[in-house]
Amino acid sequence: MKPVVSLFTSSIGRKFLMAATGLVLIGFVVGHLAGNLQVFEHPDKLNGYAHFLQSLGPALWAVRLGLLACVAIHVWAATVLTLENNQARGRDHGFRHTIQATLASRAMRWTGYIVLAFICYHLAHFTLGAAQSETFKENLRPYTMQGDYRILGFTVVRAGAEVLDVHSMVVLGFQNRLVAAFYIIAVGLLSLHLLHGAESLFQTFGWRNARWSRPLRAAVALACALYFLGNLAIPGAVLTGVLSPRSPANPAAVVPAGVTK
16 A cells, blocks of 8 residues: 555656556557548548447446546646656756756646647537537538448448448538647647657656667657647648548538538
């Protein structure tokens, strides 16, 4: 019991909690991007994927609550460590070290809080259906699966099933330029947050040393750049007309804005 308590009461324990929850959240955002990139495939893919997740019911909510707990612990640990670092710097007379630490700390703190605000908005907009225009809501109709959706060879959503048209939901959502701009800025800040956080994570777990510190930094930077570009591709494709909302009856047909089926 005492080791568990020390995770929350000691600086080392809080750093470990921050790194561990950060690792879980990195896995989530990468998986989330992989799922979202199915928007570039036949609408069956993203719609079937979303329906499968919703069909998990209590298991999905257990995962959501677990992720929320990770976010809460991550934010709490980051805030406490930042306050402790600020107090320590007040007693530190090493000028150069102070400047470098302050810049890194500010980048992590503010990008983290802005990304947290974005997550809340993103959930409200796409998951809960809040803050959506009437045109957005009018264009959403049940989607009839054209084929089976399979995971690891197993059929999880059958052809003919009526599911939520998440494909059109994503496209219609990003047709709003303000929403698209907010999303692009937020994922840019998240990528910057990951750039600093991933290196700290390796440091905390003892996976970084002087010999391969520079290659690790380059690999992390490349991964964060690819993550940002992958997220950028979705609103970018919508705004340039590459992606359009599809008719549930005919996935190849574009539904004009404001027209309902």
